[in-house]
Amino acid sequence: MxxxxxxxxxxxxxxxxxxxxxxxxxxxxxxxxxxxxxxxxxxxxxxxxxxxxxxxxxxxxxxxxxxxxxxxxxxxxxxxxxxxxxxxxxxxxxxxxxxxxxxxxxxxxxxxxxDNDLKLITYGTDEKPAITDLNHRKIGMVKASASEFFVDAFLIITGQHDLNIEKVYLPPQDLGPALIAGDVDAISVWEPFGYQLNRAHPDKIYQFPSKGTYNxxxxxxxxxxxxxxxxxxxxxxxxxxxxxxxxxxxxxxxxxxxxxxxxxxxxxxxxxxxxxxxxxxxxxxxxxxxxxxxxxxxxxxxxxxxxxxxxxxxxxxxxxxxxxxxxxxxx
Missing domain, CATH: 3.40.190.10 (Periplasmic binding protein-like II)
Incomplete structure (x- = not known):
């Protein structure tokens, strides 16, 4: 008080x-x-x-x-x-x-x-990945949500709209654990999940530059x-x-x-x-x-x-x- x-x-x-x-x-x-x-x-x-x-x-x-x-x-x-x-x-x-x-x-x-609330994140890589590294990879996201729209918008903006990705639909709270377990290769997630992953695994998390992709x-x-x-x-x-x-x-x-x-x-x-x-x-x-x-x-x-x-x-x-x-x- x-x-x-x-x-x-x-x-x-x-x-x-x-x-x-x-x-x-x-x-x-x-x-x-x-x-x-x-x-x-x-x-x-x-x-x-x-x-x-x-x-x-x-x-x-x-x-x-x-x-x-x-x-x-x-x-x-x-x-x-x-x-x-x-x-x-x-x-x-x-x-x-x-x-x-x-x-x-x-x-x-x-x-x-x-314009920076959603993030596209990978885990466990020692080198900075390229967008094309997601080809034929599994990306976790929340179905029919801003999370899924963000992935499609990001691929279009980066000129990779023809990239062959497999969408894996999960609840938002399950995206981080699925990434760490290797069930998916990347996730599209909103905050604070991105922060929590970076805090728990500071040397293993990579966030693709995406500021301004989605407002x-x-x-x-x-x-x-x-x-x-x-x-x-x-x-x-x-x-x-x-x-x-x-x-x-x-x-x-x-x-x-x-x-x-x-x-x-x-x-x-x-x-x-x-x-x-x-x-x-x-x-x-x-x-x-x-x-x-x-x-x-x-x-x-x-x-x-x-x-x-x-x-x-x-x-x-x-x-x-x-x-x-x-x-x-x-x-």
Whole structure:
């Protein structure tokens, strides 16, 4: 609690608060506090939401947020669709795959991006391997996910799209053990699995240079109905996230300490990927282009029974986001 009080005091200075008693001094006749449940993936990518909750920024904006932790954006999305949560955090890949099955959800905003979250890794080699060394080799990946899309995109970008590889589909937590056991020759895996492998086998792990191959975005998603009927709440949530991102920019060390404690992740593990994260609110053409690219890939590779790509523009609802960004310019 002492640490939380210190972080809160720092935050109030950072965002122009009016004193440590700000949250407690709200008068009784002000608007009532709204309650909202957010299904949140337990990854550092959720940092702005965690910080907004831990530093009570949500409360400043008169919204009582309950964080519901899940291991993966697909589980968060499912919790939102089934009514267990009001909002969910999700990568654009989860959005893409679900869009082939349903159209009753909306993308409210992206709040973090990374162009280096996925890695293509080999093990046990004494010499730096070439991409062509993967010819006729087994590559472990998570089926119909960003992990599989990343492999195909990487081979295309490096001019090796005709490489003959054998795809071995595994759950993400089984990829590392399969690589070490020699069941596969390389794996496509997201963080923190790459960090964990490098830490456990520092002299045996080789990561192919792939920064910029795939641009992951983490997004805030709601059902279509919730987006239509809870616009005011969504504005509050996004304003709080925006202020949390300001705190991250001004006080990165304190931000990492908060995330480390909340997720029970060592600080050195956070440092491994933190510099790759770009924390900002957006909902732009790059996200739409990314969705379309992945959608075309899913159709071409028959990862879906659909014969055409959905119109992803219909899934974007930037009304609350535009309000927040425009009000920020006025400030």
């Amino acid at each position: 002492k640490k939380l009080a210190i972080y809160t005091a720092i935050l109030l200075l950072a965002i122009g608060g009016i004193g440590s008693g700000y949250y407690l001094s709200q008068s009784a006749d002000m608007e009532p506090t709204d309650k909202l449940r957010i299904a949140m993936s337990t990854t550092p990518l959720s940092a702005p939401i965690i910080i907004a909750r831990q530093l009570e920024i949500f409360k400043k904006h008169k919204i009582d947020v309950e964080l519901m932790p899940f291991r993966g954006g697909h589980l968060c999305f499912e919790a939102m669709i089934t009514g267990q949560a009001d909002l969910a955090t999700s990568s654009e890949s989860v959005v893409m795959f679900n869009s082939f099955e349903r159209q009753d959800f909306r993308l409210l905003a992206s709040f973090v991006e990374s 992951l975005s983490f997004n805030l998603v709601s059902t279509q109905q919730h987006a239509q009927s809870h616009y005011r709440q969504h504005v509050k949530v996004l304003k709080a996230i925006d202020e949390a991102q300001l705190f991250i920019a001004k006080y990165p060390l304190q931000a990492k300490q908060i995330i480390s404690e909340y997720l029970k992740v060592p600080l050195n593990e956070l440092e491994w990927t933190w510099s790759d994260y770009v924390f900002r609110l957006s909902l732009n053409n790059s996200l739409l282009s990314n969705l379309q690219t992945q959608g075309r890939w899913a159709v071409a590779r028959e990862k879906t029974i659909a014969l055409s790509v959905p119109d992803f523009r219909t899934l974007l609802n930037d009304k609350a986001l535009r309000h927040v960004l425009e009000s920020g310019k006025e400030d």
